[in-house]
Amino acid sequence: MRFLTDTLAKKLWLTVTAAIFITILYSYLLSYLFYEKLYVENVEESLLEEGLALASDYEGGPLTDELKEQVVWYNTKADSDVFIVNNPRELSACFPFEMNYDSLINGKEREELLKGNPLFKSGYEDRFNGRIMAVIVPLLDEDRLEGIIYLYLPLEKISDITKDFAYLWMLAAFLFLVVAMISGTVLVKRMTRPLLEMKYATERVSKGDYSVNIKNQSEDEIGQLAHAFNHMADSIREEDERKREFLANVSHELRTPISYVKGYSDALKSGMVTNQEDYQKYLQLIHREAGRMERLVGDLLDLSKLETDEYQLVKMPLPLAQLIEDALQKYLPKIAEKHLTLEYDLDPDIIINADEGRIEQIIQNIIDNALNYTEQGGLSLHLYRTENGCCIELEDSGIGIPPEDIEKIKQRFYRVNKARTRADGGTGLGLAIAEKLVNLHEGELTLDSTFGAGTVVRIFLPIIDE
Amino acid sequence: MSNLYKLFYLLAFTGFLTACHPEHYQPIDSDANIAATINIKDMTVSFIDIDSREKITDWAVHKPYTGGIIFPDRDTFLLYGSQLETADLYSLSTGEIIGQWEVGEGIVNGLLLENKKEIAFVNENDNYIHFVDLKGKESSKMTTEKDPFTVTQSADGSKMYVLSFNHEVLSVIDLQQMQRLDGFKIHSFAAGALLLDDQNELWVGGHGEGIDIERNIHIYDATTGELKKKIAVPTMPVDFAVMDDSVYIVSHGSNTLYKVAKEGEVLDSKIIGANPFTIKALDNELLVAGYDSSDVHFINPDDLRANKSVKVGSGPFQIVLREKK
Incomplete structure (x- = not known):
C-alpha cells in the first residue's frame, strides 16, 4: 500500500x-x-386499475360463466396474468375449520376482502412457484364474497427491467468514472506541480543558491506559499549579504588599528626611534589604537548580546533629567575644546522605568556622534513629555546626512563617507547599539536630518505615570 | 395535594378495584327464550330474545370460544374452545363466571346427551370423546378415529355417531353399554350430520377435499353404513335442522339454505346471509347465522324468506338455544 501513498499527488x-x-x-x-x-x-397501480375495471362488470349474485369467460379472454390479451376464482375453498370460506388446504387467500386476507378492500401481495407464493406481485380485487354481493379477480406479475419480469436499467447505469457510470479519473489526474498534477517546484527550489537554497524564483500565477494557498517562499529566499540572500559585509567591515575596522599597533611597535622594536619624545608619541599611538580595538570588540560583544534574547535589562525608576545632566557633565570639556555651544532644557518631572547603565550608554552614543560630526555651531538637548511618554531630542549643527543614506545610517558600520577612516575614534556601531537598546526599552529612535545643516535625533521612551 | 393528584389516585384506585373484580356481564332474564351466538372473529357472545327478535346484549368474553351448551337448569352456560385449557361456566342470570373445568386443549365440540346428565366433549388432540357429568367430573371416555369433529346422537340416547374431519371412517358409540361399535366408511371431509331415527338414516354434509368442493349430502343407512343416496345441495352443506317433514340444510359455499323433504326431494332454496355455518329450528321458525355477514336470520320455513335479521358480534359460528320448558 505504501507505494500508493508515498506522494501527495x-x-x-x-x-x-x-x-x-x-x-x-x-x-x-x-x-x-x-x-x-x-x-x-x-405496476401495482396498473394491476389494481385492471382489476377494478374487470370487477366493474360483476353485477352481483353467483359468478356467471360469461364473466369468467371474459376474464379468460382478457388474460390472453393482458401483460399480467389474470384469473377469476369463486371456489369457496380457495377463498378460505371454511376458515374456522382446519382444512389442511393452502388456499389462495388466508383467513385474514378474506376479512380484508370482505370489507371491500383490494389486497396487494409481493413475495414468494408456493402456488406460483416463485416470487410474484399480485393484486386481488374482491367481488362482493352485499356481505357475500362471491369471488375474486387475481392479477399478478412474476417479480422476475420486474427484475429483468431493473437489470436492463442497471447495465445502462453501469455503462454510464464507467464512462463517467474514466472521464472523472482522467480530469482528476490532470487537476491533481496541476495542483501539485508548484509544490514539486518548491521542493527543487528548497534544495537549491540549501546548497546556497538564493537566486530561485518560483513562477506561480495562482492566488490560492499554494500560490501564496510560492510567493512566501520567494520572499524567504530573498530575505536569506539579503541576510547572507549583510553577514558578508559585516565580516568584511569587522575585519577592515580591526585591520586599521592592528596595522597602527604593528607598524609603531615594529618601529620601536627596531630601534628606529631614538628620542624620548617620539618614543612616548609612538607608545601613545599604540595605546590609542589598542583602546579603539578594545572598544570595538566591546561594542561587537554588546551588539551580539543585544541581538540574542538572553540580554537582560535591570530596570528601575529613573529621574531621566538628572541622568542626562550627569552624562552631559563629561562632555563639557570637549565641547569647550571644540568651541561649540550647548543649550539644554530638561523636564525634571519625567521618571522612566529603565536600566540606568544602558540609558547612559544610549545618551553617550548619540552625543558622541553629534560631537564627532559637528565642527561649528552647537548642540541643543531637550527632554519633554509627549502624548505617550517622553522624548529626548538632540539637535546638532553638524554636516547632516544625505537623504539617500538616512535609512541605512542605523546599520552596523554604515558610513556616509565611504572612505574608511576612523580619525574620530568611533567604532561605527554606536547608533546601531543605541537603537537596539531603545527598542529593548520599548521605545523608538528616529533620525531627521538636513544635509549640510544638521541632524535631529529623537528618542521616544515610555514613562511611569504618577 | 392538588386536585389533579386526587383525581389521579382516585382513577388509579378505581382501576385497581376493577382489575381485581371478576368480569361482570349484563345478566340475561331467566324467563326469556334466547338464542346465543358464539362469535369467533371478535370473541364475543351475542344474546337474542327469540320472542321479540331483538338482540339483548353482547358479552365481550375475549376468549376464543367456538361453542357452548346451556345446562338443563336454564342458567349455567358452558363455553369451550379448542385453543383453551378450560371450559368456562357462566351464570346467565348474574352475568358472572361461576366455574372452570380443566378439560385441556383440543375441545372442538360439545353435546349434551339425551339423558340430560352428561356432556360429551370431542377432543381432536387426543382423539377421545370425554363424557363429563354436570359437575365437571369425567365419567368415561371413548377413543375415536383421528380428528373427530361432528357428533350426533339418536333420539332415544342409545347411540352416538362421531365424524372424523380428515378420516373417512365414522365411529359409532353405544352410549348404554359405553362401548365402541363397528364404524363404517364414509366420504372424506365430512362435516355436519343429522340422524333421522324414524328412517334409520344418517345425513352427512361436508366441505369436500382439496380443490374439489362438496356439492352433495350423503345419506347412509344408520346401521349398515350403506350409502343410500346423494342429494345435490351445492355447495358445502355443513349443518342441518329438522322441522315437521322437512330437513333444512345450510350450504356455506353458496350461502344457500335448502329445504329438502325427508324422502330426499329438494323443495326449495334461498340465498341467506353470507357464509352461513349453522342453522337451528325453533317452534315455527328457523335461525341461520351468517359467519361473514355477522347476522342471524329468522326464516319462515315455508318459503325460506327471512322474517327478520339481527346483527350480532363478528363471526357467529354456533347458535345455542334456550327455549320454554
Whole structure:
C-alpha cells in the first residue's frame, strides 16, 4: 500500500477517485431503490386499475360463466396474468375449520376482502412457484364474497427491467468514472506541480543558491506559499549579504588599528626611534589604537548580546533629567575644546522605568556622534513629555546626512563617507547599539536630518505615570 | 395535594378495584327464550330474545370460544374452545363466571346427551370423546378415529355417531353399554350430520377435499353404513335442522339454505346471509347465522324468506338455544 501513498499527488488522486467511486455507488443504490419502488408502485397501480375495471362488470349474485369467460379472454390479451376464482375453498370460506388446504387467500386476507378492500401481495407464493406481485380485487354481493379477480406479475419480469436499467447505469457510470479519473489526474498534477517546484527550489537554497524564483500565477494557498517562499529566499540572500559585509567591515575596522599597533611597535622594536619624545608619541599611538580595538570588540560583544534574547535589562525608576545632566557633565570639556555651544532644557518631572547603565550608554552614543560630526555651531538637548511618554531630542549643527543614506545610517558600520577612516575614534556601531537598546526599552529612535545643516535625533521612551 | 393528584389516585384506585373484580356481564332474564351466538372473529357472545327478535346484549368474553351448551337448569352456560385449557361456566342470570373445568386443549365440540346428565366433549388432540357429568367430573371416555369433529346422537340416547374431519371412517358409540361399535366408511371431509331415527338414516354434509368442493349430502343407512343416496345441495352443506317433514340444510359455499323433504326431494332454496355455518329450528321458525355477514336470520320455513335479521358480534359460528320448558 505504501507505494500508493508515498506522494501527495497519489494521495490526492486516491481521495478524488475514492470520492467519485463512492458517489457513483451511492447514487446507483439510491436510484435503484427509487426506481424499483416507483416501478413496483406503478405496476401495482396498473394491476389494481385492471382489476377494478374487470370487477366493474360483476353485477352481483353467483359468478356467471360469461364473466369468467371474459376474464379468460382478457388474460390472453393482458401483460399480467389474470384469473377469476369463486371456489369457496380457495377463498378460505371454511376458515374456522382446519382444512389442511393452502388456499389462495388466508383467513385474514378474506376479512380484508370482505370489507371491500383490494389486497396487494409481493413475495414468494408456493402456488406460483416463485416470487410474484399480485393484486386481488374482491367481488362482493352485499356481505357475500362471491369471488375474486387475481392479477399478478412474476417479480422476475420486474427484475429483468431493473437489470436492463442497471447495465445502462453501469455503462454510464464507467464512462463517467474514466472521464472523472482522467480530469482528476490532470487537476491533481496541476495542483501539485508548484509544490514539486518548491521542493527543487528548497534544495537549491540549501546548497546556497538564493537566486530561485518560483513562477506561480495562482492566488490560492499554494500560490501564496510560492510567493512566501520567494520572499524567504530573498530575505536569506539579503541576510547572507549583510553577514558578508559585516565580516568584511569587522575585519577592515580591526585591520586599521592592528596595522597602527604593528607598524609603531615594529618601529620601536627596531630601534628606529631614538628620542624620548617620539618614543612616548609612538607608545601613545599604540595605546590609542589598542583602546579603539578594545572598544570595538566591546561594542561587537554588546551588539551580539543585544541581538540574542538572553540580554537582560535591570530596570528601575529613573529621574531621566538628572541622568542626562550627569552624562552631559563629561562632555563639557570637549565641547569647550571644540568651541561649540550647548543649550539644554530638561523636564525634571519625567521618571522612566529603565536600566540606568544602558540609558547612559544610549545618551553617550548619540552625543558622541553629534560631537564627532559637528565642527561649528552647537548642540541643543531637550527632554519633554509627549502624548505617550517622553522624548529626548538632540539637535546638532553638524554636516547632516544625505537623504539617500538616512535609512541605512542605523546599520552596523554604515558610513556616509565611504572612505574608511576612523580619525574620530568611533567604532561605527554606536547608533546601531543605541537603537537596539531603545527598542529593548520599548521605545523608538528616529533620525531627521538636513544635509549640510544638521541632524535631529529623537528618542521616544515610555514613562511611569504618577 | 392538588386536585389533579386526587383525581389521579382516585382513577388509579378505581382501576385497581376493577382489575381485581371478576368480569361482570349484563345478566340475561331467566324467563326469556334466547338464542346465543358464539362469535369467533371478535370473541364475543351475542344474546337474542327469540320472542321479540331483538338482540339483548353482547358479552365481550375475549376468549376464543367456538361453542357452548346451556345446562338443563336454564342458567349455567358452558363455553369451550379448542385453543383453551378450560371450559368456562357462566351464570346467565348474574352475568358472572361461576366455574372452570380443566378439560385441556383440543375441545372442538360439545353435546349434551339425551339423558340430560352428561356432556360429551370431542377432543381432536387426543382423539377421545370425554363424557363429563354436570359437575365437571369425567365419567368415561371413548377413543375415536383421528380428528373427530361432528357428533350426533339418536333420539332415544342409545347411540352416538362421531365424524372424523380428515378420516373417512365414522365411529359409532353405544352410549348404554359405553362401548365402541363397528364404524363404517364414509366420504372424506365430512362435516355436519343429522340422524333421522324414524328412517334409520344418517345425513352427512361436508366441505369436500382439496380443490374439489362438496356439492352433495350423503345419506347412509344408520346401521349398515350403506350409502343410500346423494342429494345435490351445492355447495358445502355443513349443518342441518329438522322441522315437521322437512330437513333444512345450510350450504356455506353458496350461502344457500335448502329445504329438502325427508324422502330426499329438494323443495326449495334461498340465498341467506353470507357464509352461513349453522342453522337451528325453533317452534315455527328457523335461525341461520351468517359467519361473514355477522347476522342471524329468522326464516319462515315455508318459503325460506327471512322474517327478520339481527346483527350480532363478528363471526357467529354456533347458535345455542334456550327455549320454554
